[in-house]
Amino acid sequence: MTATPQDSSPQIVLEALGMTKMYGAQIALKDVTFRVRRCAVNVLIGENGAGKSTLMRLLAGAEQASAGEIVMDGHVLHLRSPRDAAAAGIEIVHQELSVLDNLNVAENIFAGRELVHAGILVDQVNEEERSGRALSNIGMPMDVQAMQFPADKLSLGCRQLVELARSLAHQAKILILDEPTSALSSAESSVLFRVIEDLKSRGVAIIYISHRLHELLYLGDYFTVLRDGRVVGEGKRGQVDRTWIVERMSGRSPGAAVATRIRLQPTEPVLEVANLSSHQQGRPAVNGVSFSIGKGEVVGIYGLLGSGRTELMEALAGLRKPETGVVKLCGNRVTLDNVATTIRAGITLAPEDRQKDGLVPDLSIRENISLASLTEFSRHGFLARGDEAARAKESAAQVQISAFDLELPVTTLSGGNQQKVVLARCLMRRPFVLLLDEPTRGVDVRAKADIYAVLRELAEKGLSILFTSSEMEETHLLADRVLVMARGSISAEFAAAALTDEALFAAASPALEAQA
């Protein structure tokens, strides 16, 4: 850890000292000290699960630290709720937009802190006037009439700016931006960057979180790198370059190839995708994607949030109907109408969000595992429970679920084991192609290693695997071949042996080529 010389300089507006956060026995943050400087963009970098979001939740008052204190302008802050943080002048713009679609712009900006007449009626005129000022301050002048539109009529970029205006209307001293450009087009991003420069000059301290390296290098004044819940690097603009960041984020020197898998010989293609496109709210989310996967091949898709990787997976799984494209499985054309047909054809998806899309919480572990294969156990219309239990046990063993009893509710399992349950369900169908969207999100290190081992063994046996990941290490460890997605298209392809962190990052950040 490198201590910066001007630790005590007056431009530091907030210091988070020795922050530690435990979730049960799991350490999310360990003794992290983070300094925020006025009139500057303070960049926070780290891979998924490094602890960035946890640290921000502590600063925004959404959660309380297990140890450590937050000092602002020489006073210790006790942030028990987001309201406390707002009162102290700390505002956060979330990665997932929290604009309320049904309210209009002014109502959104004052949601939860409405201006009122005599304590009863909402002072609409005043709210609209102040909203108008906040919006024109960020270069988005909007007349009173436009402010009457409900927010869902606005583009994503506009909504992002409304959210920003919401923070600014309340005189933020510290503004936290969590992946603000993940949903924005490059034109919309550049508007945001101008706003950030302007805020900086007016004395606001900005904490900026992003995976997009070129953005960080372009905007950042001070850099802090987190890895595994610890600070592993601090630097100033001028001392920091791409290599510096990538090295600290991944804990390796970027040149070193880490491919641990032996590259398989090319095999006959199992899944062939040609010119697949899918739209989301009028924008192309997947744009003319073509690739193929061989038998027993593990292909990784690396891409940042909003790159279209999840949409591609959903299209292949039959969850969203693609506008164009031909998908062939073992040489035969497959129509991606609905999930039932793609599963029958031999493609199964383990979704990214297992709570929302993966598990049925009221059912037991066994019932969750066998959910997609029930027709297999059907004898004269009834479930053969012995068969079902035996196969569930077999599948559970295959993916190494450590459970007391498969009859217990699935909610009694840890995150890693729950993920294995979803995996076991997919495998019970004996698919030709297994799709995994972020296979180890929110999974502890040991379960991660288990899952990697299982997947590799399956690939050896001939299963073709396509997975997405936003972790470089995972992509390195698992993939034979890596496709990089950016803005809905495949921007690069690497063989595992030729893969470097540098190249991965460059290909995933499309605006870089535009700037270079």
Added chain:
Amino acid sequence: MRKIGWADAVLLLLKLRAVLVLVALLILFSVLTPNFLTANNLSILAKHVAISALLAVGMTFVVLAGGIDLSVGSVAGLSGMVAGGLLTVGFYGHASGAAVAVLIALLVSCLVGLLNGVMVTRLGVAPFIATLGTLYIARGAALLLSHGAAFPNLGGSTGQNSGFLRIGQSFLFGIPSPVWMMALIAAITALIARRTPFGRHVYAVGGNERAARLSGIQVERVRIITYVFSSLCAGLVGLVIASQLESAHPATGESFELNAIAAVVLGGTSLMGGRGSIGGSLIGAFVIGVLADGLVMMGVSEFWQIVIKGVVIVLAVTVDQLQLRLQTRLMPALLISRASLGKVKI
């Protein structure tokens, strides 16, 4: 000898609470009113319960899949009126036989269920609203069939429709036919719920629709079937009532949907979907029926009966929440007791 850990015992007692309440009520009423436990009274009681139990069984599938069906009472009314009209007036003066009348009445009921299902799944109407709509539509249709009047004398002046009267009035081994019907349908549905892929699909759809869809379950089809089945049960209830009264009244079944929902909830089925059982609803229907009958025999005022029913429903749901919380709290103890039994390995 098999030992049971204390945590298991506590949970078992809580799970069986509806049965315990039922037993307690039976004991209480047989002590307080001398005529309660007579065969005659029990037979009347069972006939009452059979009607709300049939509706509750159909409703359970809908609720398990995450929906609700408010139209069952009206569908019962419509079904009776359709059958009554066919038996007495018929098409263009040609009165139908009992079998045809029954089949068409059930078909009409199923069509209402299909309409419910299609509105909920294909048109995205909230179940509460869609079935509230069909509640009015079916009731209005029942009234229109006879311009508000009843179809009397369904047996026919020459007794030509005695087959229809047998639906609700016959006995087998001394037990009334509606009770047999209820027992048979409850047994089949319980089997479907517990032992068939379709049953599991219903639970999965109610528990997590997105996960069910991703597992290849045809969520829309499952939902539609639950609504059709619920309406079929309601149609049957309408026929039973018309057969018992030997006449069809357009107002038959008013507010029956509330009794059915109450029975389902009392039986421990979650209105959020995904959790509950057919057996529970059956017991729930019995609790409501026994409570109503017992209170009448004790001479409790009609108005107090309504208050007591409300209190029982609210209490049942409160205990349900308590059980869920306790279950989470007791899980570690439960695991340890299972492990000590050698049932699971740690």
